[in-house]
Amino acid sequence: MSTEPHLPQSETRDRILDAAERLFMEHGFEGTSMRLITGAANANLAAVNYHFGSKDALIQAVFRRRMTALNEARLAALDRLEAEAGGEAVKPSRIVEAFFGTALELAADAEHGGNTFMRLLSRTYNEPNAFVRQFLAEEYAEVMDRFLGALFRALPGVPRDEIMWRFHYMMGAMSFAIAGIESVYATAGLPCKEEEPSRMRPRLMSFLLGGLRAPLPDFGAAATD
Amino acid sequence: MSTEPHLPQSETRDRILDAAERLFMEHGFEGTSMRLITGAANANLAAVNYHFGSKDALIQAVFRRRMTALNEARLAALDRLEAEAGGEAVKPSRIVEAFFGTALELAADAEHGGNTFMRLLSRTYNEPNAFVRQFLAEEYAEVMDRFLGALFRALPGVPRDEIMWRFHYMMGAMSFAIAGIESVYATAGLPCKEEEPSRMRPRLMSFLLGGLRAPLPDFGAAATD
DNA sequence: GTATGATTCAAACAAACGTTTGAATTGAGA
DNA sequence: TCTCAATTCAAACGTTTGTTTGAATCATAC
Structure with missing residues (x-):
């Protein structure tokens, strides 16, 4: 005061x-x-x-308010893992847990707007709005560097391209998980009850790890198919 | 004439x-x-x-032009698989191949606008625009019914909720695969060369099947964590 | 050619847009 | 009470929006 x-x-x-x-x-x-x-x-x-x-400045303010905290939490979680490992490579599953688990926790907080923000963030990935994308890329730069680097070390036998793409796929899966299931299945006469937040994390994480551990693709065989 | x-x-x-x-x-x-x-x-x-x-009618026309063909190709592929299986359940991997492979083929066609459309479609999933969503849901109704039904039969031991969520996750991964990788990693100093179309399909398919086959999540253990 | 329906065009429409302005209103310090 | 800065407010600004209009142009059939 x-x-x-x-x-x-x-x-x-x-x-x-x-x-x-x-x-x-x-x-x-x-x-x-x-x-x-x-x-x-x-x-x-x-x-x-x-x-x-201006409106553009408002958009940036909306993102800045939560993005910084989210990314700091992610980096802190990775710091913790690397400290525990003490020089050794961190297990891939722990790295994935740190990155996506942090996001899912924010998405589970419906009372303080965390869920709303994560859905906005998911939506924004697919909106190539010039300056929003620039802003997000800057915010993500360090986080991506750290997490992908950790995965590279954790999976020394796997091509880096492959790791980056699988990480990208995982982002897509998380994005849809947060957006919810009703989008397409609503009108289809299928049971589509909304996910209980506590179930989302183990559900998604199991899928993500399954995808990350999948056998490497065989380009040679498929290219001629 | x-x-x-x-x-x-x-x-x-x-x-x-x-x-x-x-x-x-x-x-x-x-x-x-x-x-x-x-x-x-x-x-x-x-x-x-x-x-x-009107503009809204134009939006619908843009979707209708390609969506019908895409979904018909999907249904035809599933018909073929079920005919081959002759009463037996179709293998899950074949079902996934039929659904996502068809989409990836359209996305690989950059010359006739297929790639552009698939990127538009991916983007639209995350845009809860009222009437576009309604339109997409109607277009997808039969396809979803058929493909999810086939997966239910192919995986009788797996809860239907689980199958629907994993299918949803796969849609997210495909969406990001088509959108491309440069979105976030561009400014991060990471090598992010664009994917050669022929490599995308085996790359993504391997990830999707890994996720689909992942062990079922253990809600009991994680809920108290 | 002439008539007819389809298509294009420049111009205008009202409505909604983001932004600016200058006067009110507020609230705490002197 | 007076002051001064922060904030709110109604009104207007100039653009841009989707849409409409009525005349011009085109192509085809008679």
């Missing part, structure tokens, strides 16, 4: 961030107007430009 | 569909204006409304 200048962290700012996070997840960036955001946040239309400067 | 009324399948119509397909893939539905589409298609602004009626 005394040392800090004047950063009441305006309650309005947070309401706008929460509303924007949810609406971006539901309708995308271009599909969400400032009037929709400020309306849902019970704020004046001009509030976004006052607090953030 | 004589029996058909007047359907010259206006060359303009196709140019608009091609341009829209590509631009929707790059910028999303809301991020792509009619002026951008008609500009890229060398057509007049009013041409979209003349040939399709």
Whole structure:
């Protein structure tokens, strides 16, 4: 109150961030107007430009708010594993657990918006929006370097291309896991009850590890097929 | 020319569909204006409304053009497998090959827009746009029914929930495989050369089958963890 | 040629967009 | 009470949006 200048962290700012996070997840960036955001946040239309400067800056703020914490948690988990291993290579399953488990924990937190954010993040992977992608790539740079490097060391016999692609596939599987199952199966007359959060983690993790451990593809045989 | 009324399948119509397909893939539905589409298609602004009626109708037309063929090819492949099996259950790996292999073949066709469309389709999974989702769900209904049913028969010991989730995960992995790897790893100083199309299929298929065959998750142990 | 239906075109429409403005309102310190 | 900065607000800004219009152009059949 005394040392800090004047950063009441305006309650309005947070309401706008929460509303924007949810609406971006539901309708995308271009599909969400400032009037929709400020309306849902019970704020004046001009509030976004006052607090953030522009819509683009708001988008970045929405990501920055959670992304930093997520990536720090991931790096901390990897640090812990590498410290335990003490020079030895960390087991691949532990590395995968550290990366994707951290994300799933955030996605399981529905009360503080973690789930909303992870669904927004999943959605954003497939939106080649120029500056959002640039922003995400910068945020991910160190994390990717560390985790892929750990996997390279853990799987010295496996080509690095192969590891990167499998990691990429795992990201896709996680993305869909978080997005939920109702997307396509809803109208199909199939039972599609939503996943209980505590079941998602072991379910997905088993699949991911199965995929990671799969035998290497035989390009020679398949190329002529 | 004589029996058909007047359907010259206006060359303009196709140019608009091609341009829209590509631009929707790059910028999303809301991020792509009619002026951008008609500009890229060398057509007049009013041409979209003349040939399709509205922007929403154009979106549906873009999907309908390829989706029907893709799903028919999938069903035909499954028909073939079931005929070969002659009453017996089809091997899970063959079922997965039929569903995802068909999609990958379309994605490998870069010349006639198949690749563009598959990337658009992947992107659309994560866009809960109301009426596009409805449209996709209807298009997928029969295919999902058939393929999941075949998997249920092929894996009688596995809970149906588990099969549906793993199929969903596989869709996510395929989605990311088609979208390409450069999304996140670009700025990270990692080698991220694009995949040669012929290598994508065995690479992804090996991962998918590894995930499908993974041991079932142990919910009991993990729930208390 | 002339008529007819299909297609293209430039121009305009109202609505929604992100942003800016300048005056109100607020709240704490002097 | 007065001050001053932070915040809110209604109103307007100039663009861009999807769509419509009515005349021009094209191609074909008579």
